[in-house]
Amino acid sequence: MTHAAPAHKRILLKLSGEALMGDDSFGINRGTIERMVEEIATVTRVGVQVAVVIGGGNIFRGVAGGSVGMDRATADYMGMLATVMNALALADAMDKQGLTARVMSAIAIEQVVEPYVRPKALQYLEEGKVVVFAAGTGNPFFTTDTAAALRGAEIGAEVVLKATKVDGVYTADPFKDPEATRYTQLSFDEAISRNLGIMDATAFALCRDQKLPVRVFSIVKHGALLRVVMGEDEGTLVYA
Numbered sequence: 001m002t003h004a005a006p007a008h009k010r011i012l013l014k015l016s017g018e019a020l021m022g023d024d025s026f027g028i029n030r031g032t033i034e035r036m037v038e039e040i041a042t043v044t045r046v047g048v049q050v051a052v053v054i055g056g057g058n059i060f061r062g063v064a065g066g067s068v069g070m071d072r073a074t075a076d077y078m079g080m081l082a083t084v085m086n087a088l089a090l091a092d093a094m095d096k097q098g099l100t101a102r103v104m105s106a107i108a109i110e111q112v113v114e115p116y117v118r119p120k121a122l123q124y125l126e127e128g129k130v131v132v133f134a135a136g137t138g139n140p141f142f143t144t145d146t147a148a149a150l151r152g153a154e155i156g157a158e159v160v161l162k163a164t165k166v167d168g169v170y171t172a173d174p175f176k177d178p179e180a181t182r183y184t185q186l187s188f189d190e191a192i193s194r195n196l197g198i199m200d201a202t203a204f205a206l207c208r209d210q211k212l213p214v215r216v217f218s219i220v221k222h223g224a225l226l227r228v229v230m231g232e233d234e235g236t237l238v239y240a
């Protein structure tokens, strides 16, 4: 019996922090994180190397702190620490399901997680471990989407898979505009010029310049991650 080969050997999976909340209004929903890890496990089983960048929107966003009068850079460091918490929870859930995860942080926090060192991350991926990149880029005024573009380019990922609550890129935010329609594909230039809020322009521009395609898909939809990895039609492709 022949089995189809995955379309990608190495992926950078950007997991939305907000999606970790499930139906809760804050934090990490246990059942939700376990289901996400099950989806990740299915793609490791077909031999795909998986690196993850996790967001922090379920706990803290710098813009929220800034909007109530906090120093923006301080608020952004809080946001980055929120992603470290999510990364630890994700790695713990992975270990419980038999995956071997390594968390690497962009900011020094060595008693908690090891620092990001590119050759070490590449070694872990070759060994079949799942690498979880925490603390975004390590710099304020950026987002974890930009960290996904950056780390994706650094590790030679073939694609950035943005796993979120919506099943692709729409003409407008589908939670705000019920008339919005989904693209099956669009170019980075179109996404940037139309100001589509699914990903920030810095992240799109970096992926465009590095010719690193992005696929946006729903992590809530069972089996969607595996279908994406197997090259099936799922979500929206953003290309250079």
Ligand SMILES: Nc1ncnc2c1ncn2[C@@H]1O[C@H](COP(=O)(O)OP(=O)(O)OP(=O)(O)O)[C@@H](O)[C@H]1O
Pocket: 015, 016, 017, 018, 019, 054, 055, 056, 057, 058, 144, 145, 163, 164, 165, 166, 168, 169, 170, 171, 172, 173, 174, 175, 196, 197, 198, 199
């Ligand atoms: N044009 C659009 N198409 C699809 N979704 C859009 C669009 N504009 C805005 N959105 C919104 O963007 C959200 C995706 O954001 P997501 O939570 O994945 O990113 P994030 O801000 O990086 O997350 P987090 O900080 O929680 O990790 C969707 O839930 C959707 O409501």
Ligand SMILES: O=c1ccn([C@@H]2O[C@H](COP(=O)(O)O)[C@@H](O)[C@H]2O)c(=O)[nH]1
Pocket: 017, 054, 055, 056, 057, 060, 061, 062, 063, 075, 076, 077, 078, 079, 080, 082, 083, 135, 136, 137, 138, 139, 140, 141, 142, 143, 144, 145, 146, 147
């Ligand atoms: O490179 C980065 C990445 C993130 N931040 C801060 O963290 C929060 C959470 O990240 P999300 O991408 O929104 O999930 C973000 O709002 C920033 O405040 C950062 O400063 N630098």
